[in-house]
Amino acid sequence: MLRSFISPTLALIGVLGFAPLADAQGTSQVVPSKPSTPAPLRDLSGIWLPKIGAQGSGAAAMPADGKPEHELPYTPYGLEMAKRNKSSNGPQQVAAVDENDPAHACDPQGFPREDLFEMRATQFMQTPLQTILLYTYGKVYRVVWTDGRELPRDPDPHWYGYSVGKWTDDYTFVVDTNGTDPRTWVDNAGRPHSEDLRVQEVFHRLDHDNMELTVTIDDPKVYTKPWTALKNVRFTLMPPNTELPEMLCSPSELARYNKTYAPASKKK
Amino acid sequence: MFPRLTFLGAALAAAPFAFLLPMLANAQGTAPAKPGESKSAPALPRDLTGIWEPVRSIEGIQPSGALNMPADGKPEHDLHFTPYGLEMAKRNKSSNGPNAVASTEENDPAHVCEPQGFPREELFEVRATQILQNPLQVVMLYTYGRVWRVIWTDGRELPKDPDPHWYGYSVGKWKDDYNFVVQTNGTDERTWLDNAGRPHSEDLRVEEVFHRVDHDHMELSMTIIDPKVYEKPWVALNKLQFRLKPATTELPEMMCSPSELAEYNRKHAGPGAKKK
Numbered sequence: 358m359l360r361s362f363i364s365p366t367l368a369l370i371g372v373l374g375f376a377p378l379a380d381a382q383g384t385s386q387v388v389p390s391k392p393s394t395p396a397p398l399r400d401l402s403g404i405w406l407p408k409i410g411a412q413g414s415g416a417a418a419m420p421a422d423g424k425p426e427h428e429l430p431y432t433p434y435g436l437e438m439a440k441r442n443k444s445s446n447g448p449q450q451v452a453a454v455d456e457n458d459p460a461h462a463c464d465p466q467g468f469p470r471e472d473l474f475e476m477r478a479t480q481f482m483q484t485p486l487q488t489i490l491l492y493t494y495g496k497v498y499r500v501v502w503t504d505g506r507e508l509p510r511d512p513d514p515h516w517y518g519y520s521v522g523k524w525t526d527d528y529t530f531v532v533d534t535n536g537t538d539p540r541t542w543v544d545n546a547g548r549p550h551s552e553d554l555r556v557q558e559v560f561h562r563l564d565h566d567n568m569e570l571t572v573t574i575d576d577p578k579v580y581t582k583p584w585t586a587l588k589n590v591r592f593t594l595m596p597p598n599t600e601l602p603e604m605l606c607s608p609s610e611l612a613r614y615n616k617t618y619a620p621a622s623k624k625k
Numbered sequence: 626m627f628p629r630l631t632f633l634g635a636a637l638a639a640a641p642f643a644f645l646l647p648m649l650a651n652a653q654g655t656a657p658a659k660p661g662e663s664k665s666a667p668a669l670p671r672d673l674t675g676i677w678e679p680v681r682s683i684e685g686i687q688p689s690g691a692l693n694m695p696a697d698g699k700p701e702h703d704l705h706f707t708p709y710g711l712e713m714a715k716r717n718k719s720s721n722g723p724n725a726v727a728s729t730e731e732n733d734p735a736h737v738c739e740p741q742g743f744p745r746e747e748l749f750e751v752r753a754t755q756i757l758q759n760p761l762q763v764v765m766l767y768t769y770g771r772v773w774r775v776i777w778t779d780g781r782e783l784p785k786d787p788d789p790h791w792y793g794y795s796v797g798k799w800k801d802d803y804n805f806v807v808q809t810n811g812t813d814e815r816t817w818l819d820n821a822g823r824p825h826s827e828d829l830r831v832e833e834v835f836h837r838v839d840h841d842h843m844e845l846s847m848t849i850i851d852p853k854v855y856e857k858p859w860v861a862l863n864k865l866q867f868r869l870k871p872a873t874t875e876l877p878e879m880m881c882s883p884s885e886l887a888e889y890n891r892k893h894a895g896p897g898a899k900k901k
Contacts, residue, residue, distance in 0.1 A: 402759070463738055465771075465880045482757050482764065484674070486872055489757065491764070491773045496740075496792070497880075498766050498773045504873065515878045517771070540884075597761050598779060603790045605740045605772075608883055609815075 393566035398527040401481040401488065401560055404599045405568055405592040409476070414446050415546030416473045416572075416586035421447030435549065435579030438539075442547030458547065459540060463606035466495060467516040467541030468534060469556045472572055473586055474545040478601050488522055488530070493601045501532050512536030514552055532558040543574060544586070551578040561589075568592040665841035670802035673763065673835055676874045677843055677867040678753040684865055685751035689721050690821030691847075691861035692748075696722025710824065710854030717822030733822065734815060738881035741770060742791040742816030743809060744831045747847060748861055749820040753876050763797055763805070768876045776807050787811030789827050807833040818849065819861070826853040836864070843867045 415421040419429065421444075431439060445456040460466040466474065477493035486504040501522040512519050512535055519536035534556040543550050554576040561569045572587040574580065679685030690696040694704065696719075706714055720731040735741040741749065752768035763776040776795040787794050793812035800806050809831040818825050830850040837843050847862040849855065 459884060462883050464882045464884050482759065484757070484872070489766070496772045498771060500876070516880055517878060597759070598777075601775070603792060605791050607739050608737050609734065609739055 393564040396528060396562040396565050399524045399530075400483065401530060401562060401568065402483050403597065404478055404480045404595040404601070406478045406595050407476050407570075408591040408593065411475045411545075412473055413545055415544040415548060416574075417590060418585050418588040421449070421546035421548075423448035429548065429584060430581040432577075432579060432581055434551075435576075438549035438551070438579060439547070442542060442549050444542075444545065444547035447546040458542065458545075460542070460606070461611075463608045463611065464540070465497070465516040467538055468499065468518045468520075469537070469554075469558075469572060469574070469586070470542055470544055471495070471497070471499070471517070472558065472570070473543060475604075477604075478595060478599065479592075480601060488532075491601065494604050496603060496605050508533055508535050514538040516541060518554075518556070528562040530560040530562075532560070534558070548574075549579055550574070550576050553578045566594045568594070665839040668803060668837040668840045671799045671805075672758065673756045673805060673837060673843065674758050676753055676755045676870040676872065676876070678870050679751055680842075680866040680868050682752075687749050687751070688820055690748075690819040690823065691849075692865060693860050693863040696724070696821035696823075698723035704823065704859060705856040707852075707854060707856055709826075710851075713824035713826070713854060714822070717817060717824055719817075719820065719822035722821040733817065733820075735817070735881070736886075738883045738886060739815070740772070740791040742813055743774065743793045743795075744812070744833075744847060744849070744861070745817055745819060746770070746772070746774070746792070747833070747845070748818060750879075751865070752879070753870060753874060754867075755876060763807075766876065769879050771878060771880050783808055783810050789813040791816065793829075793831070803837045805835040805837075807831075807835070809833070824854055825849070825851050828853045841869045843869070 409417050412420070419427050421427065429435075429439075441457075443451045443455055443457045445451060445453050445458070450456075460470070460474075471492050471494065475494040479493065480491040482489045482491070483503075486502065488501040488503055490499045490501070492499065497517070499517050499520065501520040503522050506521055508521055509519055515536055516538050518534040518538075520532050520534040522530055522532040525531050535554065537550065537552070537554050537556070539549070539551050539554075541550075542548060543554075554574070557573045557575065559571045561571070563569060569589040569591055570587055571585065571589055573583050574586050575583040684692055687695075694702050696702065704714075716732075718726045718730055718732045720726060720728045720733070735745070735749075746767050746769065750769040754768065755766040757764040757766070758778075761777065761779040763778055765774040765776070767774070772792065774792050774795065776797040778797050778799075781796055783796055784794055787810055790811055791813050793809045795807055795809040797805055797807040810829065812825065812827070812829050812831070814825055814827050814829070816825075817823065828851055832848045832850065834846045835843060836846070844864040844866055845862055846860065846864055848858050849861050850858040
């Protein structure tokens with residue numbers, strides 16, 4: 358029986374390659390081969406499949422792989438936060454029994470981690486006032502307001518923050534987010550953020566069938582300068598009858614999985 | 626830091642004081658209902674789009690079980706279990722209803738942050754819900770759990786041998802311009818139907834009827850069909866009334882967090898847990 362069981366458990370042990378399992382749950386990976394036609398104007402609606410898999414080692418454009426060019430410019434405060442986040446991924450990885458990834462206990466992974474780990478087929482829907490993203494991972498939705506409102510000046514923290522978006526031209530949609538919850542991790546490598554985090558996403562529609570996403574992290578309390586977490590990640594438009602698989606975190610499934618498999622992991 | 630609704634939502638649901646939540650939810654951004662709304666313009670045909678909220682908050686919360694069949698001990702609300710269903714029902718220990726157990730004994734899966742699933746999403750904690758439509762789908766955005774649900778409207782049939790999913794598999798058809806009928810199967814029998822712990826099997830079929838009364842009002846009825854568990858179908862919702870909210874309404878964020886729940890229980894569960 359294929360259940361949501363596989364999602365949290367495999368996330369827990371940091372496995373990268375379970376896209377085929379998710380696909381078995383219903384997402385058909387049909388990639389159009391014919392030349393694409395021009396895109397409709399100011400329209401992202403549809404089901405989009407990113408051409409990257411799970412970002413197991415951290416944000417795709419800044420993986421925690423120990424390379425100097427991927428070292429993040431922490432402030433002293435940020436460095437203290439980073440030390441408290443114990444990930445089972447990256448160069449500072451700890452044993453699975455010592456990690457403290459909140460998403461591994463089924464806390465909401467929140468935003469921007471929704472874009473920076475396990476980003477899968479994502480449906481966009483638009484109304485005159487909103488662009489809405491339906492994510493596969495966590496079966497969670499996110500509202501981006503497009504009615505011209507500004508970001509709140511003193512937002513309460515929320516797992517998924519508060520987002521507003523504007524079209525800077527007919528094919529480029531820019532989303533700014535604040536009001537995120539510092540309990541969440543930025544990515545799977547445990548990069549931290551504060552309540553002052555600002556995230557900018559740029560969705561650039563290349564043509565009818567293709568889109569790119571760039572994500573920038575700006576959190577002066579934690580990082581001395583903004584950094585690029587995703588750079589031109591390509592998405593392909595899926596058929597509109599594509600069924601997004603159901604991936605929900607279940608504490609009981611996780612406990613059962615850990616009971617079955619954790620002893621072997623602990624000995625590593 | 627302002628107390629998070631997510632924390633309160635999970636903790637109070639566990640505590641079973643969930644009926645206290647509406648005002649807290651409103652405090653986070655859902656505009657209050659306007660009193661005295663009555664005559665409304667006609668609705669657009671075959672259109673449910675918008676943000677809908679139960680007219681009376683408590684009717685959405687449904688703390689004692691499905692609104693039309695609460696577990697209140699009245700004979701007319703006794704469900705007709707099969708022997709198999711009765712065994713299932715005995716295993717579900719709820720802290721609500723006439724067979725309520727102490728909160729330390731209850732085993733509500735949603736109280737440990739398991740997905741509450743469907744149809745419980747509409748039989749407990751129904752709050753402001755946004756409905757979206759495109760040519761192939763009607764999409765529900767629920768406040769509780771912040772989950773979305775797809776209802777296929779492209780003419781496909783229900784799967785004949787579905788794998789179980791927390792939120793099942795749904796298809797819908799317009800019976801006329803103002804009645805949208807949704808059939809669901811493939812649900813996960815680990816979930817409860819409602820807050821009173823009514824069980825269901827993997828054979829469960831749910832029928833929802835969304836009736837758009839006029840521009841500003843909608844009614845939802847729901848029938849539970851599960852011959853393995855219940856001797857006959859029963860009506861869980863009978864015209865639950867919803868009112869259309871302004872399009873700028875912000876749905877609050879209500880997500881279950883095991884860490885918040887643990888923190889709440891650590892602070893409050895000690896002596897209070899023994900009182901029941």
